[in-house]
Amino acid sequence: xxxxxxxxxxxxxxxxxxxxxxxxxxxxxxxxxxxxxxxxxxxxxxxxxxxxxxxxxxxxxxxxxxxxxxxxxxxxxxxxxxxxxxxxxxxxxxxxxxxxxxxxxxxxxxxxxxxxxxxxxxxxxxxxxxxxxxxxxxxxxxxxxxxxxxxxxxxxxxxxxxxxxxxxxxxxxxxxxxxxxxxxxxxxxxxxxxxxxxxxxxxxxxxxxxxxxxxxxxxxxxxxxxxxxxxxxxxxxxxxxxxxxxxxxxxxxxxxxxxxxxxxxxxxxxxxxxxxxxxxxxxxxxxxxxxxxxxxxxxxxxxxxxxxxxxxxxxxxxxxxxxxxxxxxxxxxxxxxxxxxxxxxxxxxxxxxxxxxxxxxxxxxxxxxxxxxxxxxxxxxxxxxxxxxxxxxxxxxxxxxxxxxxxxxxxxxxxxx
Numbered sequence: 213x214x215x216x217x218x219x220x221x222x223x224x225x226x227x228x229x230x231x232x233x234x235x236x237x238x239x240x241x242x243x244x245x246x247x248x249x250x251x252x253x254x255x256x257x258x259x260x261x262x263x264x265x266x267x268x269x270x271x272x273x274x275x276x277x278x279x280x281x282x283x284x285x286x287x288x289x290x291x292x293x294x295x296x297x298x299x300x301x302x303x304x305x306x307x308x309x310x311x312x313x314x315x316x317x318x319x320x321x322x323x324x325x326x327x328x329x330x331x332x333x334x335x336x337x338x339x340x341x342x343x344x345x346x347x348x349x350x351x352x353x354x355x356x357x358x359x360x361x362x363x364x365x366x367x368x369x370x371x372x373x374x375x376x377x378x379x380x381x382x383x384x385x386x387x388x389x390x391x392x393x394x395x396x397x398x399x400x401x402x403x404x405x406x407x408x409x410x411x412x413x414x415x416x417x418x419x420x421x422x423x424x425x426x427x428x429x430x431x432x433x434x435x436x437x438x439x440x441x442x443x444x445x446x447x448x449x450x451x452x453x454x455x456x457x458x459x460x461x462x463x464x465x466x467x468x469x470x471x472x473x474x475x476x477x478x479x480x481x482x483x484x485x486x487x488x489x490x491x492x493x494x495x496x497x498x499x500x501x502x503x504x505x506x507x508x509x510x511x512x513x514x515x516x517x518x519x520x521x522x523x524x525x526x527x528x529x530x531x532x533x534x535x536x537x538x539x540x541x542x543x544x545x546x547x548x549x550x551x552x553x554x555x556x557x558x559x560x561x562x563x564x565x566x567x568x569x570x571x572x573x574x575x576x577x578x579x580x581x582x583x584x585x586x587x588x589x590x591x592x593x594x595x596x597x598x599x600x601x602x603x604x605x606x607x608x609x610x611x612x613x614x615x616x617x618x619x620x621x622x623x624x625x626x627x628x629x
Contacts, residue, residue, distance in 0.1 A: 217246075217249045217250055218249075220248075220249035221245050221246050221249040224237075224245040224248065224249065225237055225242065225245060228241070228245075232388065233267075233367060233368070233369060233388035233389055233390040234389070234390045234391065234422065235388060236446075267345060267347055267367055267369055270298075270299065270324065270345055270367070271301070271324065271326070271345075271347065273298045274298055274299050274300065274301045274324050275301070276298075277298050277300060278300065278301055298322070299319075299320075299322040299323050299324035299343060299344075299345050300319045300320060300322065300323060300324065301323075301324045301325075301326055302319055302323055302324075302325070304325065304327070304329065306319075307323065307325060307329065308331070308334065310341075311331065311334060311337045311339075311340070312334070312337065314337070314338055314339045316339075316340075316341040316342075319341070321341050321342040321343065322341060322342065322343045323341040323343070323344055323345070324344075324345040324346075324347070325344075325345070325346045325347065325348070326347050326348075327347060327348045328346075328348035328349045328350075328351070328370070329346045329348065329349070329350050329351070330349075330351040331350075331351060331352050331355060332351045332352065332353040332354050332355075332373075334355065335354045335355055335356050335357070336356075336357055337355055337357065337358060338357045338358060338359065339358070340358070340360075340361060340362045341362055342362055342363045342364045342365075343362055343363075343364045343365040343366075344362040344365070344366055344367070345365075345367045345368075346367065346368045346369065346370070347369050348368075348369060348370045349368070349370035349371050349372075349373070349391075350368045350370070350371075350372045350373070351373045352372075352373065352374040352377060353373055353374065353375045353376055353377075354375070354376045354377070355374070355377050355380075356376070356377065356378045356379060356469075357379055358374075358377050358379060358380055359379045359380060359381055359382065360380065360381065360382035360383075360384075361374070361380075361382065361383055361384040361387070362384050363384070364384070364386065365384065365386045365387075366384040366386070366387045366388070366389075367388050367389075368388070368389045368390065369390045369391075370389075370390060370391050371389070371390075371391040371392045371393065371394075372389045372392075372393045372394070373393075373394045374393075374394065374395050374398065375394055375395065375396040375397055375398070375425075376396070376397045376398070376472070377395070377398050378397075378398070378399065378400075378463075378469065379400065380395070380398045380400060380401060381400040381401065381405060382405055383395075383401070383405055383406065383407055383410060384407065385407045385408075385409065386407075386409065387407060387409050387410060388409065391422065392422060392423045392424065392425070393410070393422075393423075393424045393425070394423075394424075394425040395425065395426055395429060396425050396426075396427050396428045396429075397427070397428035397429075397460075397472050398428065398429050399428065399429065399430065399459070399460035399461070399463040399464045400430075400460075400464050401426070401429040401430060401431060401460075402429070402430040402431055403430075403431045406431060410424070421446055421447065421448055422446060422447040422448070423447070423448050423450065424447060424448070424449050424450065425450045426449060426450060426451050426452060427450055427451070427452050427453075427456055428452060428456050428459070428460055428472065429451075429452055429456075429457075429460050430452070430457055430460045430461050430464065431451055431452055431457075432451055432452045432453070432454065432457040453486075454486045454490065455475055455482055455485060455486035455489060456475070458486060458489035458490050458492070458493050459472075459473055459475070459489060459505075459508075461493045462489060462492065462493045462496075462501045462504065462505060463505065465493065465498065465501060466498045466501035466502045466505065467498070468501075468502060468505045470505070470506075470509060471509045471510075472509070473505060473508035473509045474508075474509070474512075474513070475508070476518075476522070481522050481525075484522065484525040484526055484529060485522070485525060487525075487529075487532040488504075488525050488528075488532060488536055488539060489504070490532075491532055491533045491536040492504050492536055492540070495533075495536065495537065496536075496537065496540070500537070500540060503540060503544065504540060507521060507543065507544075507547075511547055516550070516610055517547055517550070519606075519607075519610055520543065520546050520547060520550065520607045520610050520611060521543050521547075523603045523604070523606045523607035523610070524539050524542050524543050524546070524603065524604065524607050525539060526603045527539075527578070527580055527601055527602075527603030527604050527607075528578065528580050529580075530580060530583065531578075531579040531580045531583060534579040535578050535579055535580050538577050538578050539578075542573065542604070542607075545573060546573075546607050546608065546610075546611040547611070549608075549611040549612070550610070550611040550612075550613075553611065553612060553613055573604075573608065575600070575601050575604055578601070580601070581600060581601055
């Protein structure tokens with residue numbers, strides 16, 4: 213008898229989850245299921261609370277609406293006003309045409325798609341219906357001008373992927389998704405824009421852990437304790453680490469619209485870069501932030517340029533806040549110097565340019581320079597600067613295409629030649 217009650221109880225929970233986008237019934241409804249399992253027959257249990265407010269019920273109403281509309285048209289009647297609460301089922305082609313125009317009023321701004329909805333090939337769409345039901349997966353990857361998900365309601369029985377939506381700044385408050393969710397590289401999203409319903413999506417119908425991907429957003433552990441939310445709740449939040457959080461904040465504040473940076477995998481390099489970006493997002497002006505992002509997305513694709521950048525950042529490791537801006541200036545000069553060295557100019561012009569840029573490399577402006585102990589036995593001021601800052605020396609040697617152990621004479625010869 214006990215096992216029968218338990219089975220009936222579990223059936224009701226699984227039925228609710230499968231018809232309510234993976235949501236858990238909650239404590240009150242669970243108690244009701246337990247009571248029903250004790251006193252209601254198994255046959256009648258299948259019809260209790262299973263489809264209520266679920267997509268199954270919504271689709272049923274939508275089909276009835278479609279049949280009613282067809283009947284009106286066939287008899288020459290006006291279609292009349294569409295129901296505000298019942299979505300109209302439309303084809304993928306109809307939806308994409310409306311999305312291209314940014315106008316869903318023809319369907320009452322309340323739309324149901326019977327199957328997967330993949331809009332990843334439509335990067336220019338700016339708007340979705342006010343309410344959207346998708347009986348399948350919803351893919352919005354790369355919709356770079358999309359600022360928000362449906363304003364009123366979003367229901368997706370499968371997974372929701374909205375990666376690389378650079379302008380996405382609002383997630384529907386009334387959102388229910390049956391499987392995983394992904395908002396990778398959506399730099400305008402922060403924890404304040406994370407709706408409560410998203411925080412409480414604990415279960416899936418098949419009892420597998422749900423994953424919510426938030427890397428590349430401004431959502432990090434300093435805003436919400438996602439580890440606590442994930443613990444024993446059937447969901448795992450994948451949040452931004454400090455470096456991705458800083459990049460997202462910098463992209464947001466600088467209105468950066470070009471490529472998303474490719475960040476280093478090395479732990480030491482990532483740590484140095486994270487420190488620089490952390491202070492950069494706080495103290496750099498918009499123009500300097502854009503310079504940083506340009507270095508990350510373009511210049512550092514060249515492995516030698518990457519070494520130059522990381523060598524400079526290693527040099528300011530102990531004083532990243534005070535030396536953050538001088539480091540940007542030094543990196544820019546060294547990258548320009550390397551570019552000049554590669555030019556096919558007449559020798560005198562090349563010498564003049566290199567001399568000019570080497571003369572601009574003032575290491576003494578760095579707090580790291582004055583705080584670093586110096587025990588060199590060389591007497592010249594030029595070599596003292598290089599020897600005192602070996603990380604900067606390495607960066608300069610790379611810019612001049614010289615071996616790392618090159619001396620002052622080697623540098624002079626490089627300039628002469």
